[in-house]
Amino acid sequence: MEDRLRECAGRGVGSVAHLVTARWATTVVTCVLLLAGCGETASVDQVGAGAESSTAVETEPATEPAAPPASSAPPPVTVRYLDESVALEAWTYCYRSLFADGSPPAAPPNVGSPEEVLVEFPLPGWSFTASFQPAGKQCGRIQEAPLEPVGDGRFRLRPAGYAGAYDVTLFGRGDGDLFTTFRWTTPVEGPLPTPQARLAVIANHDGRPDSYGVELELTDLARTPRQASARITVWAADGDAVAFDATRSDLGCLPEGTVYWDGPDDRGLEAAALGKGPFRYEVELVLDGSRYFAEAAWPADEIAGNEPSVALEFTPSLPGLS
Secondary structure, three states: OHHHHHHHHOOOOOOHHHOOOOHHHHHHHHHHHHHOOOOOOEEEEEEOOOOOOOOOOOOOOOOOOOOOOHHHOOOOEEEEEOOEEEEEOOOEEEEOOEEEEEOOOOOOOEOOOOOOEEEEOOOOOOEEEEEEEEOOOOOOOOEEEEOEEEEOOEEEEOOOOOOEEEEEEEEEEEOEEEEEEEEEEEOOOOOOOOOEEEEEOOEEEOOEEEOOOOEEEEEOOOOOOOOEEEEEEEEOOOOOEEEEEOOEOOOOOOOOOOEEEEOOHHHHHHHHOOOOOOEEEEEEEEEOOEEEEEEEEEOOOEOOOOOOOEEOOOEOOOOOOO
């Protein structure tokens, strides 16, 4: 468990919208759930349609995974639209020390084309985020949208992005967490996403610098560049530095407008061994021949809830949708 948590701590888990259907995100989804405080007392495979994997725990071998008692699963999320409603079961959740790992249904419940929906959940203290992905497109662009609390466990959700058919995944977090999905053909346009960037190199390990890997991620670009490279320089407080080229991931199914570099991990460890912090990062990107530059400080610029990643702002601004 300690090794798994180290891995989770070193990988970005804040970008929930980019986790919900891409197969490359299974480990990160698992990390989100484990770090939510779920115990290791139980694990259930094949929750919801298309379940593929689960986190292993030390239990008696079984010929078939046993379904969890209904009382152990979180209550359904209710989506109200027009004069109708649908109760959505979670396909992945961490609740009451039970961890169930699944994947979204191929044909989620369809709510039609209302201009907005109302989400209801009966447990207090929960919050929700929605991610919109083009319906039936596993590697389509994904956009996050907040839900507006309106009281008594109810949340209002309005469209995001261009009008069209979307598979909308709700990520709920409270005393545990859950994922559930429905289909919505939005009749009007919502806010368009703006490009975001994050970098993880150095991490805090019991009060000393360490590294759990190098990660650089760009999301919500206007399009995925055909060619992309990244040069990273890490400066320690005493002026020593290490510079290296990031390793672009060869994962095939990334959302449109996303670029991801993963490694080299040994250079992250070399950076952590430079000396004392605080550390300064410099990143130079080349995207289809255009250059972009960003600086950030670690740990001052850490993203809350996505440590040890820091937020990056590039000059000139990264190209986004319009």
